[in-house]
Amino acid sequence: MGISTGQQYIDRVNARRPDVFIDGERIGAGLADHPQFAASVRTFARLFDMQHDSEHQAALTFASPTTGDLVSTSFLVPRTEADLVRRREGMRVWATETNGFLGRTGDYMNSALTALAAATSFFAQADPVFGERIAAYTEYVRENDLLTAHALIPPQTNRAVPSSEQGDGRIAARVVEERAxxxxxxxxxxxxxxxxxADELLVFPSTVLRGAPQDAPYSYAFAIPSDAPGLKYYCRTSMYGGSGVVNEPLAARYEEVDALVVFDDVFVPNDRIFMLGNPKVRNEWYSATGAGQLMTHQVACRTLAKTEFYLGLASEIADAIGIEQFQHIQEDLGELITYVEIERALLRAAEADGEVNADGVYLPRWQTLNAARNWFPKSVSQRLTEIIRKFSASGLMSLPGEQDLQHLDARADLDRYLQGARVDAETRIRLFKLALDASVSGFAGRENLYEYFFFGDPVRMKAALVSSYDRDPARARVRELLARGA
Ligand SMILES: Cc1cc2nc3c(=O)[nH]c(=O)nc-3n(C[C@H](O)[C@H](O)[C@H](O)COP(=O)(O)OP(=O)(O)OC[C@H]3O[C@@H](n4cnc5c(N)ncnc54)[C@H](O)[C@@H]3O)c2cc1C
Structure with missing residues (x-):
């Protein structure tokens, strides 16, 4: 079958019966038409359609190794640097379309699945059958062009104790019965x-939490359809207020719903179980399989597109209200340019310095990507919104609604008093509404939080970076200098 159209994806969403709670309503079907979900479904549908667009098809697809049908490039197993570049080209198209705001485009978890399906030696440590199952599952997702979401971490009840001790061990999702x-x-x-x-939910290990032997019932990796019986979603209130693309230009397009996931005795058949018990092997789920590398490669493409967007937005604002000549404004614009160029360089360096692993997969250089994924959340992502707020100041609040512009009694005042240095009032209002949604709105706040915690807790990620990085050569040079004679 191969790549889906947007309509096929919408039909799948409407055909499923997920158990979804949102704002006091329990929805059992027809999510694509529901006001809380319709906008996001439309955005994802557009991404599916782009795969059929002659302008993007070469970048977004390749011929399936099993059927010859066109499938997403995010499933291409990289064997050479050129393959990695090809993967990046595909990811760049979607990241540019969504301006980096949509974190759950299909290529993110497709990248993880691609690496896991090829990680034969990793699965051989536990049981090769797990490797065979995840390869078959990945083929199923690839050939049917399914959208997967993922749930990795246990509830936040008490972070001072492991999952096995939270609420008598009855809070975090765990295996309660093993059947034939x-x-x-x-x-x-x-x-x-x-x-x-999404079509499917991947319930994989956390990227930062480490399992101990007593965590065996909490140690697993599996996939289930997103409407599997017993699965419930408790969604947060939407960040999109429903007032349209002028008032909420980002939220109206890129709001992704977040949900607590409850497993009420959910049955997972054997062919969808990819790891069971074995916390020690599970701890290496991302690091020893290449999943960490391919996922981070996708994220680095996305965050580059996002940083470029903020550079464009800051430049438009500076020009619109005539602040570009001030030195501190140029300093911030220079900072954004530097971020864009460093991110681009990190991506290219990771690709160029990649290596073939034991399974013959050419993976981007982990140390470079690890630095990128530690750097962006704390140093870059929070600055993007801060710079937009600083440039825009009260312009973010002096923003009448779209309807006020149409009011005959208001229009003359608004045209006069809200014009910019080089733009008319309507253009300026639209630009500043975008700035608001990119820096102050609920949508912007959620994006800030998202980027900060995207890969896990930045504190523990930094600790992992330090413990995994080979600092010996640098330390040896210091010792050598100290030992030198005159
Ligand atoms: C918008 C958004 C979307 C998300 N989407 C997904 C998703 O699709 N799928 C998914 O699986 N996850 C998702 N996450 C969750 C994300 O992976 C977590 O936020 C991240 O792993 C951090 O975990 P936590 O939120 O439980 O924070 P916690 O681990 O509870 O941390 C809270 C605070 O306590 C500190 N802390 C806690 N434990 C320790 C410790 N042992 N040592 C030092 N400090 C500690 C942390 O530094 C932090 O400051 C999402 C998060 C956000 C914000």
Whole structure:
């Protein structure tokens, strides 16, 4: 079958029966038409359609190795640097279309699946059958062009103790029964973005939490359809207020729902279980399989597109209200340019310095990507919004609604008093509404939080960076200098 159209994706969303709670309503079907989900579904549908667009098809697709049908480039197993570049070209198209605001485009988890499906030696440590299952599952997702969401971390009840000790061990999702044909899972996972409108939910290990031997019931990796019986989603209130693309230009397009996921005795058949028990092997799920590398490569493409967007937005604002000549404004514009160029350089360096692993997969250089994923959340992402607020100042609040512009009694005042240095009032209002949605609105606040915690807790990620980085050569040079004679 190969690549889906947007309509096929919408039909799938409407055909499913997920158990979804939002704002006091329990929705059992028809999510694509529901006001809380319709906008995000439309955006994802547009991404599916782009795969059929002659302008983008060469970048977004390749011929399936099993059927010859066109499938997403995010499933291309990189064997050479050129393959990695090809993957990046595909990811760049979607990241540019969504300006980096949509974190759950299909290529993110497709990248993880691609690496896991090729990680034969990793799965051989536990049981090769897990490797065979995830390869078959990845082929299923690839050939049917399914959208996957993921849930990785246990609820935040008490971070001072492991999952096995939270609420008598009855809070975090755990295996409560092992049957001949599969497992039964009960409990919760903290958050899954876009899960109610995805086709499949991947319930994989956390990127930062490490399992100890007593965590065996909490140690697993599996996939289920997003409307599997017993699965429930408790969604947060939407960040999109429903007032249209002029008033909420980003939220109206890129709001992704986030949801607490509850497993009420969910049955997972054997062919969808990719790891069971074995916390030690599970701890290396991302690092020893290449999944961490391919996922981070996708994220680095996305965050580059986002940083470029903020550079464009800051430049438009500076020009619109005549502040570009001030030195501190130029300093910030220079900072944004530097971010864009460093991010681009990190991506290229990771690709160029990649290596072929034991399974013959050419992976981007981890140390470079690890630096990128530690650097962006704390140093770059928070500055993007801060710079827009600083440039825009009260312009972010002096913003009448779209309807006021149409009011005959108001129009003359608004045209006069809200014009910019080089733009008319209507253009300026639209630009500043975009700035508001990019820096101050609920949508912007959620994006800030998202980027900060995207890969996990930045504090523990930094600790992992330090412990995994080979500092010996640098330390040896210091010792050598100290030992030198005159
Ligand atoms: C908008 C958004 C979307 C998300 N989407 C998804 C998704 O689709 N799928 C998914 O699986 N996850 C998702 N997440 C969750 C994300 O992975 C987590 O936010 C991240 O891993 C941090 O975990 P936490 O939120 O539970 O924070 P916690 O671990 O509870 O941390 C809270 C605070 O306590 C500190 N802390 C806690 N424990 C320790 C410790 N042992 N050592 C030092 N400091 C500690 C942290 O530094 C932090 O400051 C999303 C998060 C956000 C904000």
């Amino acid at each position: 044909d599969g497992i039964v899972v009960r409990g919760a996972r903290m958050l899954a973005t876009a899960a109610p409108i």
